[in-house]
Amino acid sequence: MTLWVESIGFAAAALTTVSFVPQVVHTLRTRDTRAISLWMYALFSAGVALWGLYGLMIGSWPVITANVITLALASIVLWHKLRERPQSPPG
């Protein structure tokens, strides 16, 4: 794989990973998650975990690195979204 292709991969990985930082900051600052879809972050986190696994299988560092960090960031937003939802009664 040429250096040029690898750098596109790293740039894409960097952008889609870094993009979650402003969302985490926004969520921590505002504590408002109402406009955020719970289903989005649940499905997205599962998908990102699978992307990490896929990266491992094809031995692609841009894919592995990006998705491990993205999973951590997305999980922070998901956690805050889960805490926003009213507690359903036990049992």
Added chain:
Amino acid sequence: MTLWVESIGFAAAALTTVSFVPQVVHTLRTRDTRAISLWMYALFSAGVALWGLYGLMIGSWPVITANVITLALASIVLWHKLRERPQSPPG
């Protein structure tokens, strides 16, 4: 690439792509984007566009397909977020 690896790629692609559908539905229904970070969707959309390019370069259909669809969905959310922001005075 084995069928098993390809299917992990497709499953990851499907999840991270489909995950934006509930966010688009949520945004269209509530018209509320305050909890969503503009910077996240701007950077994410740029990154997803680059991932599509990366997928083209390595000839990976899971990566290409996922990112073209994700870009379309993320752009809808970005569009609504941009419209939420107060119009800055011209000039």
